[in-house]
Amino acid sequence: MNLTLIRYFMAVAETGSFTRGAERANVTQPTLSAGIKRLEESLGSSLFERGRASQLTPAGARFLPRARLLLQEWTAARRELRQEGRPAKLRLRLGYIPGLPQQRLTALLGSFITAHPDIALEILEAPATTLTRRLDMGRIDAAILPLGDDGDEHSLSLFRQRYLLAVPQGHALARRSTARISDLQDQPFVIRPQAEIMPAAEKLFDGLNVRPRIIGRAESDAALLALVEAGIGVAILPHWLGTDHVATLTLPELRDTHRIGLRWREDDSAALQQLRDFAAGHDWDAAAGRTVLGH
Structure with a gap:
């Protein structure tokens, strides 16, 4: 026929x-x-x-x-x-926490997809606790999240996340390069309750008997930055997050940093090996200046 x-x-x-x-x-x-x-x-x-x-x-x-x-x-x-005759794509499910340097993260993911067209990448942004649970349940293959100080064979350290005090440009502290925790007494303060730095910051405030005046809570670091830019309050933010509309100061008493890295499931795969190699060679500090996060 x-x-x-x-x-x-x-x-x-x-x-x-x-x-x-x-x-x-x-x-x-x-x-x-x-x-x-x-x-x-x-x-x-x-x-x-x-x-x-x-x-x-x-x-x-x-x-x-x-x-x-x-x-x-x-x-x-x-x-x-x-x-x-076409080889089936390898599936790779990757999670990452909010608050990562967005331009550098997307540069990593974009270049990885370009270099490995045989891998079908699925991504998820979620809090560290959610990603850890999904890793344990086998619902994702790897995640970029805070690591403990002790490494293991199923994790790879990528960079250290430091924190700075962000204040509006017209703020009394804006001309200084450092601030003391005591300087935050009664200051209008905006926070992200789920931020990894919050337990250490609250412990420090309690130990020094300092009480900032919390006037706002947000779900993302980008929202905190916008509140600081508008002059509504001050905030503790990751060191790479900022704009010309805010001033950033170091807080010597807040020495807490977080080791951000890649953690993966025990049952390794070829796709995970490719991602590990790629992430290990990614220069997270390559971009000059500060990067405004998408989240």
């Missing part, structure tokens, strides 16, 4: 006209008419009532669903056979 002739038949049947059918099939009308005639001779039945707006005969009406099925099966078979 010639599939080209079946396409001619479908074109006429679906448009209701030999003229429009020829246009759809991208052939001349004589070519289409000749093809339909050859198909009818092959089947031994007339498919169209000539002279009646190309109306299907009873035989043509019965043949129509079978012709449609033949074309669908051919298309499916061709697609399947064309993909047969």
Whole structure:
């Protein structure tokens, strides 16, 4: 059976006209008419009532669903056979915490995808506790999150995250390079409650009996930065996060830093090995200046 002739038949049947059918099939009308005639001779039945707006005969009406099925099966078979020789993509599910330097993170992911088109990367942004739970359950393969001070064979340290005090440019502390925790007494303060630095900061405030005036809570570091820029309050933010509209000061008493790294599941894979090698060679401090995070 010639599939080209079946396409001619479908074109006429679906448009209701030999003229429009020829246009759809991208052939001349004589070519289409000749093809339909050859198909009818092959089947031994007339498919169209000539002279009646190309109306299907009873035989043509019965043949129509079978012709449609033949074309669908051919298309499916061709697609399947064309993909047969292609290697299946390796699936890699990667999570990362909010608050990472977004431009550098996307540079890592973008270059990784470009270098490894055979890997299908799925990404998830979530708090560290959520990512750890998903790793334990096998719902993700790896995650970029805070690591403990003691490394293990299933983690790779990437960089240290430090924290600075961000204040509006017109703030009384803006001309200074450092600040004391006592300087924050009664200061309007905005926080991200889930931020990794918060337990250490709260412990330090309690130990020194310093009480900032918490006036706002946000879900992202970018939102905290916007509040500081607007002059609403001050905030403790990762060292790479800032703009020309805020001043940043070191807090010598707040020595707490977090080791950010890649952690992965115990059942290793080729895709994970590729990611580990790529992440290990990624220069997180390459970009000059400070980067505004997307989250």
